[in-house]
Amino acid sequence: GQINGTTGYEEAAAQGLIAGVNAAHSSMGKEPFILSRSEAYIGVLIDDLVMKGVREPYRMLTSRAEYRLLLRMDNADLRLTEKGYQIGLISPGRYENFCRKRDAIARTIEELKKRQIVPGDRVDAVLAEMGSAPIRHSVSLAELLRRPDITYKKLQKLADLPDLAPEVREQVEIQIKYEGYIAKQEEQVKRFRRLEKRLLPGDTDYEQIPGLSREGREKLSLLRPRSVGQASRISGITPADISVLLVYLEKRRREGAGTDG
Ligand SMILES: Cc1cc2nc3c(=O)[nH]c(=O)nc-3n(C[C@H](O)[C@H](O)[C@H](O)COP(=O)(O)OP(=O)(O)OC[C@H]3O[C@@H](n4cnc5c(N)ncnc54)[C@H](O)[C@@H]3O)c2cc1C
Known part of the structure; x- marks a missing residue:
């Protein structure tokens, strides 16, 4: 450090x-x-x-x-346990526990999206008791859970649902309630990954690439970014420089000399 x-x-x-x-x-x-x-x-x-x-x-x-909606403390295990296991830093027992939790979350979310609640006096009465508005037409349990005043425990009063471990319940609630925002950020990450995957070969001679700005050429030669994505985050590298790099990689790929991933 x-x-x-x-x-x-x-x-x-x-x-x-x-x-x-x-x-x-x-x-x-x-x-x-x-x-x-x-x-x-x-x-x-x-x-x-x-x-x-x-x-x-x-x-x-x-x-x-920039992706801090995804880099949450509550999902650190979901983001990183698989990777930790692959490099031998997570014990098999811990990994098994993790897989059980991950699968329970996925199963529950799927179930809540599938199951529908139909309007009726009993449903309205239970919702009113919870301080939540009545429903006008059939909705999935997931849609109900999106309401700020509804929790998984409250859903259990409306439908026959199994008890869940608190850490599974927490994830189910977070992933369903914030699904729209999370999906939007995941879309941004997909775009980000596309540029991260465009690897800049280690032997790239930036002095020889026509069209790069003078500052871009200097910074790229000095810092030697691993990918176009990384290059785009260097201060002084312009969107025009990035376009030039993409054209260069495409040309190299066509010539069959590149290692662009
Ligand atoms: C007073 C103080 C309070 C702080 N409070 C906080 C805090 O509350 N929270 C926080 O997050 N951070 C705090 N920090 C910062 C934090 O301590 C450091 O950023 C962190 O410890 C750096 O870790 P490091 O491993 O890089 O270096 P260090 O912990 O400094 O480790 C370097 C090691 O290298 C050894 N070393 C040096 N030269 C040689 C040599 N030639 N041969 C062999 N060994 C050598 C040293 O003895 C030392 O053990 C504080 C720092 C100070 C000084």
Whole structure:
């Protein structure tokens, strides 16, 4: 942490963890382990350090992450346990517990979207008791759960639903209530990933690419971003530079010399 210009316990620990994982991967001849900006704050931290540099001690503030609606504390296990398991940092027992939780969340959400409640006096009475408005036509249980005043426990009074572990219930409620916002951000992440996947070959000579701005050429030669996405986050790289890079990659791909992923 000190060497890379950050301050803070978590910042230092995060870099130590990734450095350790990658030292092990390197010695085993495995691909580097990289977390992206859309997967983890560690991804944001390292991408910022590598691409933006530091002029003052760097702190990991939530405002630095553009996808912070997805980088929530409540879903950290859903985002990262699979990856941790794949690199051998999660025990089989913990992984099994995680899979059970993940599957229970998915199953419950599917069930709530499928099951319909039809209007009627009994339903209206139960809703009124909960302080919620009556329904005019059939709605799914998921639609009801989207109401701010309805929780999973309250839904259990309207329909025969199983008891859930609190951590499963919490995720079901969050994922259904905020589905619209989450889906919008996932769409942005998809667009982001497309540019992250356009890898810039390590042997790219930016001096030889026509059309790049002078500043773009200098910064790209100095910082050598891994992907077009990473290049787009370097200050001074313009949208026109990005278009030039995409054309360059396409040309290389056609010539069959590129390693564009
Ligand atoms: C007074 C103070 C209060 C702080 N409070 C907080 C806080 O409340 N919350 C927070 O998040 N952060 C806090 N920080 C910041 C945080 O402590 C640091 O950012 C973090 O500990 C840096 O971790 P690091 O592993 O990069 O470096 P360090 O923890 O400094 O570790 C570097 C290690 O390298 C060793 N070393 C140095 N030179 C050599 C050498 N030549 N050979 C072998 N070993 C060597 C040192 O002895 C040291 O053990 C505080 C810092 C200070 C000074």
